[in-house]
Amino acid sequence: MTPAEGPVSRPATIREVAALAGVSHQTVSRFLNQDTSMRPATIEKIKIAMAELHYSPNLAARALRSRQNYRVVVVLPEASQYVPIRVLNGAAKAAHLAGYRVDVVALEGTAKERMESIATLLAGADLAGVLSFAPLPPEALGGAELVTRVPIVVAGAYDDKMRASGTFANGKATIKIMEYLHGLGHRNFFHVAGPLDWISARNRKDAYEFAIADLGLHSHGIARGDWSSKSGYLAASQIMASPDVTAVVVANDHMAFGVMRALHENGIAVPTTVSVFGWDDLAESEYFMPSLSSVHMDLETQGSIGMKRLIALMRGENLAPELLSEPTMELVLRESCGPVRPSSQGLTIPTS
Template sequence: MNDPDFFEEAAVTQADAPRRATIHQVAKLAGVSHQTVSRYLRQDGGMKPATRLRIDSAVKALDYRPNLMARSMRTRRTNRLAVILSSTQYFPHRLVLAASAIAHEHGYQLDIVTAEGGAEQRAQRIADLADSGQVDGILSLAPADVPAGARVPVLVSGTYDEEMHSLGELADGSAVSEIIEHLAGLAHRTFFHLAGPQTFASARNRKLVYLEAIARLGLRSYGVVDTDWSAQAGYDAVAALPDDCGVTAVIAANDVLAMGAIRGAFSRGWRVPDDLSVFGWDDDEIARFATPSLSTVIVDREAQGRDAILHLIAAVRGEPAPPTTTHTLNQVVHRESVAPPPHPHP
């Protein structure tokens, strides 16, 4: 292209573009040294609150953004972290969003990498990525062998299995016992369980706890149905109950099943919670705004994301591992979908 007007316009545009604020300008405005600003950006401890507040105000006033490319060339770091998933069929979006937010706060970009195939292929993908120089650390949410002599830290959280099904505390079903004890305290005696697909450890654990609690408390289970995770499955199971089944409480393995169960009850003239109490699991947003709002189990997946990425950042920086979340990840919450049964037993 030989149009002089085009080049002149491009030159003017480039000249008029605002220049990125520098770390020295931030330091001058905050009244500190640029080394102190650098410590602030690295999230180093020991800084006085007043100093941190002045730097924070200067960063916001100047809209300062660290030049990650320059930093990478200087420190030989990429300021990028990778999260390895074994599948995208079940994407742990809440956990990953929380991890990404923490990574950004600490000056890192988070890359999501899918390693298809089995454990051997995933281990090879991790080894290749660790030696590529493209990332400073790797977090695998699925089971994986850590490659020997990896150039960057590799952490395996053990949070999910090969198919990205929950493991560990995410799959803990002990809250079902608390739910049944609460419902029994309201005088419920006959229960029905929508158990979800038994290929999931979380569904298996909730089913086992359900059966144990029913037996331990001397209650009656009309039945357990191994469903998929869909609302249609919950609807069909409740709609198919005999009129004389005596069921007054449904415990569903997730909120989607529970919402289907509520609609199934309405389809046959049963009111929730007047005739039938329903409990879910997961605390999906729609559960809080449904009518009636759904009693459920809040699962703090964000805490697991924060803990995992903070441990990886500490490993990358050669710092001591931070303390992990101490509260239980699963918390029972009571809402409008639960009430005493219409004809309570003494």
């Protein structure tokens, strides 16, 4: 070690965790071995101490002793920017606190290549479970024996009572968006949906259609995007083909950015002529021109909930009530939405 280098930090030990938590090292060992008879207060003290010391148990040694696996895999779509990093951070933290190692895998390539990647992933002998933020087609999961052996949670799926669960499933905020825009006088709408193999995209589309019928509004169409800004940009051509549209509800912020760019290029002012509402409350939304109205979620908590659902499944535990609750969402109102334009003003594209 050269003088310029400081002492190499060593990982915390189980005895140091025990000392900080005010318990015996045997008690910490019981916690790591998932002793269900421990008091909740004791468990909480140990978790706090582990987090403060950045304690990571020797998972390989534990696996050999207990014959259990401690590796979980988080699956992201190829375009992983559509799963915000805050969601991934929440999931990883929950896994580490429970004593699991996390690997992150992005599904890339053709449909066939993605299918092969999933099959290879699930065949791993040391795999404890999978949390996926991308849809996993049934044919990619193999036979019932594989699914039974490897617990899998797809964020945005439903439980056996058809309650929305996971990170992005609930689409009810779309109804609140529609009610808000209706209050501004809007009656003619367009929806840019996400890819409909995502339950979140289907739920937001379904909520949009419900609000159209419930509020007596008129929908001029639904375009299918792929979460990308480019797909929103291309969808704008369908919006501009319907001159009566005054409000566009978009399934995520990325696509909303593309919509607004295309409208701007064609001389259609937001929100003077058309109001646009997104979803995700990305950091960029506040600084776009105009700033984008959006739906804010506690993404860290939702990532944590997804991982805790997986951990409960892996351990054969009942889900705690908070893991079945709907995510907290709120509308963030910004410059991209305004009162409906005068009825005499149509949505026209200026000619050069």
